[in-house]
Every structure is written in C-alpha cells, then in structure tokens.
Amino acid sequence: MDDALRSDAEVLEVYLSDAGYAVGVLAEASGVPVCFTSERVIAALSETTTPQGCVAVVRTPEASLEVAAGANLVLLLAEVRDPGNAGTLIRSAAAMGADCVVVSLESVDVWGSKTVRASAGSVWRIPVVTEAPLDETVESLRSFGLGLLGTDARAAVSVDHADLTGPIAFVVGNESRGVREDVRRLVDRDVSIPMSGNAESLNAGVAGSVLLYEAARQRREAARLSLRSDE
Template identity: 40%
Template structure:
C-alpha cells in the first residue's frame, strides 16, 4: 500500500487536484464552510472521482498541526524527495539548458517551500539539497510551496560538494552567492547550463561548497540590512537568469 501524507491550504490543495489528481486519495473539508473556493474544490474532486469528507475544525487542526489549513486538507499518495540518480535523468531529458537551484543547508521549511514556489515560477529544472542538516519535504513545505512541491523535482544528495563537481563534468556552470563577491549578478553571465547556489540562513555557504563554485556573485544592497532572506535572494537570482535567457 502506498504511503500517504496530508497537504493543506486552499491554494496547495487546488493545485494538486488540478495538476496531479492521480495522487489524491481523500479531500477533507471543514464542516459548515461552504464558500466559492471550497465549492470549487468539491467540484474538482467530483470531476476526478476523488472522495470528499466533511469533518469538524478540530480534526483539520490536528491534521495540519500548527499551520493554517483554511478549511481544506488533502490526503495524497506520498512522493518524497528524489535520489541523486534522478538528477542524471533530468539533465539527459532537458530540452533547454538546465537551470538548477542548489540550497546548501536551508533548514527552515518555510524558506524551502518559498524557494520551491519561486523555482516553479522560474522554470527551474530541479532543486538540490543535502540530506543532512537541511529541510526536507514536510507538510509545511508543501503548503508554503502552494503546489510547487508537486511539480518541481527536489533532489536530496549525500555529498553536496561531490554533486557540484559532478555537475561541472556535465558542463553545468556553478554560480554561488556571496555578499562580498566582486561581481554583481547583473554583470555576470547566467545563461547556458547553470546551477545557482545559495547558503543556509545566517551562515551562508559552507567552505567546500564555496570552493566548488565556478564564480561568486553578489546582490547589490543599498539599504541598512546586510542580506536578504534566502527565498527572496533565490527569486532575485533566478529571475535575473530568466531575463538573460529570454
């Protein structure tokens, strides 16, 4: 029997019902809540022959933990992060120069979810994270990602530095981010097969990660803050790459 997990939140549930209905097992809605957005979910579930149950608020609170469920939870057949071997297949299957986002030890699930959401919007081929000391695919990550956790491959690797060296052998250009880098991302080439590397909250990239980057770039900062949240930085870098590629 397939393992299941629960995602929650109106947008995340709607996205999965539309894009991956084959993974949906049970739609769970809050009793007494019947508005346009909830009715849309009911209709989507009916059109895909997905069972719907109405339960009290306490049950949805239990399923969602400390997170806001907005009256909707969806039990899905779980697909976790992919292994290192999947990355080779993704690169082989790419019909355009791959764009990868590498997160070196991002531990906050809200940041990982936000990065996945941005990665989906920017057309990223895959997001790469280390297995240890980093956030994985939790229910919170899936909710914050608003459906992107179901569309963007998340690759977990045992040794990130080794993976970066392997990507170089695949002719992928590795660009890391550093507040003290001499070159701004706006003066750097971000076309062709590319991996953008961001460090963990606070500590940044680890030494071996930094040493395996082909280039380091900075995001210009004009105010008093020294750095951006990692998910915001991911958006800035990815969309500069998108702009250059278009």
C-alpha cells in the same frame, strides 16, 4: 490543495467540511476519493490555526538527480534549514522556469507542512530532489554540464553583469554560515547582489529568488533578441 489536484501529484484522498465544498468538486472531477466530515475533525487533522475546510493525503513525489541531466536552470539548496526560506525558494524556482530544485542532506524537510505552505503549492509543480549528498551532488551537476554559481558580497562581478544564459545551477547556502567552505571551493564562481540601501545582506530566500529572476530576465531578453535577428 488546488495545486496538488491540478498537478501530477498523486492525491490519495481528500477530507472536507462544508467550507471545502469547492475543493471537493475539483477532487471528485479528478477521481480522488472524498470524505465529508466535521470542522472539528478537519481542525484535528490540520496543523494550521485556521484550517480552510480541507485536508488531503498526498503521496510524496520521488525525483532522482537524473532530472538535472540536460537541465538549463537548477537551484541547489545547500543545507538550508528554515522552512520559510526553502518554501520561498521552491516557489521562486517554479515561477522563474527552473528545471528542478535539489535539496541537500542536512536541509529542512521539504515535505514538512511549513515548507509546503511557504511554497504555495509549488512543491507539486516542479521536480524536487531531496536528501542529496552535497559533495556528490555538486560533482554530478558539473558532470551534467551545469556551471555552479554561488553568492558572495565581495565578488567582483554582480549578478546583473554576469552571463546567466547558459546551463547554470545556483547554490544557496545555510542561513547563518552560507555555503560550506569545502563546497564553495567546488563552485565555479561567485556573484554579488548589488544593494543601494543600508541592509548588510539578504536572507537565503530573497537572495536565491533574485538570482533566479535575473537568470529568467536575461533568458527572456536573449530570446527576444534572437527573434528580432531572425526577422
């Protein structure tokens, strides 16, 4: 709730019980209409088992694929179906400085309550393009000058040895089958994620987050070296 109120999201109204008083103060300071009601009503409006005393009505943000034009770091969810994975990936993208997240057709509803909760409010803090036709989206991202990277455990180059400092779109595929084969053929290259333990693989949310972190780490290091060379 706080994230929506502190972001550019259009919060239309907020319903509060006594337990949500602090949110009410923030909402009123933001000029959002506030309606105080009972815990019973809040429980009926909320989908969570233990609501925190507040429910908001927020207009769904709309973003077009044009937000990726000129971007340096984009995350493409290619038919990701699990709301926990989708929310985690959106949260990681926002935390690691990605310019936007693109969610393909056949993916989970980004604005469903489980995905929003899993994102910890990050859906309000980064542009999210939804219902993007996958094949057309891949071609559009390439036309914007972005290199497309996927993951494959068999890839010869590991993510920590790949150059991730240029304009990149990471493609994270479906939890059970990965990226569709016809789409994989359009990806510029695959990288592997080195693992020293006994796990066979990582789930989509973790794998995508590792890619985003490594890209952010390399960019911080490149910026640090650039500053040092200018001294």
